[in-house]
Amino acid sequence: MKTRVVKVWDPVVRSFHWLLVLAFAAAWGLGEWGPNQMTWHFYFGYTVGALVVIRLIWGFVGTRNARFANFLYGPGKVVDYLRHLPDRSPSNWVGHNPLGGWSVLAMLGLLIVQVVTGLTADPKDYINVGPLAGYVPESFSVDLAPQIHEVVSTLLLIVVVIHIGAIVFYKRWKGENLVKPMITGKKEVEEE
Amino acid sequence: MRKSLLALTFILPATAVLAQSPEDAVEARQGYFEMLGAQMAVLGPMAQGKIDFDATKAQIAADNIAALAKVNVAPLFMEGTSTDDMADTKAKPEIWSNMELFGEKATAFHEAAAEMPAAAGSLETLQPAVGKLGGTCKGCHDEFRAK
Ligand code: HEM
Ligand code: HEM
Numbered sequence: 001m002k003t004r005v006v007k008v009w010d011p012v013v014r015s016f017h018w019l020l021v022l023a024f025a026a027a028w029g030l031g032e033w034g035p036n037q038m039t040w041h042f043y044f045g046y047t048v049g050a051l052v053v054i055r056l057i058w059g060f061v062g063t064r065n066a067r068f069a070n071f072l073y074g075p076g077k078v079v080d081y082l083r084h085l086p087d088r089s090p091s092n093w094v095g096h097n098p099l100g101g102w103s104v105l106a107m108l109g110l111l112i113v114q115v116v117t118g119l120t121a122d123p124k125d126y127i128n129v130g131p132l133a134g135y136v137p138e139s140f141s142v143d144l145a146p147q148i149h150e151v152v153s154t155l156l157l158i159v160v161v162i163h164i165g166a167i168v169f170y171k172r173w174k175g176e177n178l179v180k181p182m183i184t185g186k187k188e189v190e191e192e
Numbered sequence: 193m194r195k196s197l198l199a200l201t202f203i204l205p206a207t208a209v210l211a212q213s214p215e216d217a218v219e220a221r222q223g224y225f226e227m228l229g230a231q232m233a234v235l236g237p238m239a240q241g242k243i244d245f246d247a248t249k250a251q252i253a254a255d256n257i258a259a260l261a262k263v264n265v266a267p268l269f270m271e272g273t274s275t276d277d278m279a280d281t282k283a284k285p286e287i288w289s290n291m292e293l294f295g296e297k298a299t300a301f302h303e304a305a306a307e308m309p310a311a312a313g314s315l316e317t318l319q320p321a322v323g324k325l326g327g328t329c330k331g332c333h334d335e336f337r338a339k
């Protein structure tokens with residue numbers, strides 16, 4: 001079988017991804033187990049926020065595989081793709097596949113909710129007050145924002161575990177390495 | 193008008209001698225935390241540079257916090273006043289099932305509060321003291337305050 005090497009992920013997508021992994025892990029760990037003065041949690045949270053904003057913009061103006069319009073597929077395509085998912089062969093997909101595309105959107109969406117509820121949370125300890133807490137109604141900053149922030153932190157953890165599980169599934173079950181392209185930018189795909 | 197005022201002077205002491213109801217206890221302890229919050233609302237923004245440092249105001253708030261920390265609020269945490277029992281409280285039942293840890297968190301607060309009066313004189317000393325004090329609020333909230 002012939003193979004060819006194609007460029008899938010540009011440097012923006014790759015830097016975004018691995019910086020996000022670091023900043024997310026730090027924000028999560030510090031949120032859950034960090035010191036009571038949450039300064040560093042805030043800094044890593046801001047970092048996540050900045051990364052996601054850059055990625056959103058890149059989703060409109062970036063290279064081909066980075067653009068939302070090119071990786072958010074309709075239900076027909078998703079069902080089609082799902083049918084072949086159990087096959088023990090590489091998908092050879094260039095860019096996010098129809099299932100992965102939506103999971104990317106879900107992750108970005110949850111991250112936005114997490115950052116927004118962090119920025120607007122007032123946990124009433126007078127030291128870890130989100131910088132935008134004063135601009136929203138108190139019922140939101142004091143009650144809703146911290147509640148959502150906690151629930152979504154768990155949701156994010158679940159989604160990330162599924163995300164990593166999917167990567168492992170592709171490697172083990174389908175014999176397709178998705179991580180290497182996310183590092184080098186290049187993917188080897190089989191040709192007919 | 194005068195008559196009803198007169199009546200009031202009789203009613204007030206009369207209700208005061210009744211045993212404290214769970215609702216009264218919750219209201220009182222929430223009032224206590226509001227009082228703490230009112231001092232922190234001065235100290236927190238000052239320490240974080242959101243409002244200008246004012247030694248006089250800082251000293252009053254710091255002294256108030258230290259005084260409030262000496263109030264024994266244990267009776268206000270009466271049995272049957274957790275989120276399991278009532279709607280208008282965020283006090284988790286863990287307070288009563290893990291009194292020891294609750295006591296530790298309270299002690300951390302008492303200690304940090306006791307350091308406040310000496311720290312309020314300058315912004316340099318106020319900042320770390322407020323950080324530590326606010327940290328004890330979070331430390332207890334994490335375990336014992338419902339979201
Ligand atoms: C070490 C753990 C991780 C590995 C090995 C990993 C691997 C990958 C890979 C291979 C892709 C490309 C998928 C494809 O080919 O369609 C990807 C995309 C993505 N991952 Fe991860 N990931 C990890 C952790 C995370 C974490 C913690 C987050 C979020 C909090 C995350 C969020 C994303 C997002 C948003 C994308 C889409 C990237 C883009 O299009 O810009 N990943 N990941
Ligand atoms: C994606 C980024 C973020 C993640 C993964 C994250 C994660 C977490 C986690 C796991 C907690 C502990 C939740 C709990 O059990 O109560 C937490 C708490 C908190 N986070 Fe974040 N966070 C992020 C961003 C932010 C941002 C940007 C801010 C503010 C600028 C922020 C402010 C807070 C505050 C104030 C709390 C304490 C809430 C409370 O005690 O009620 N977070 N975060």
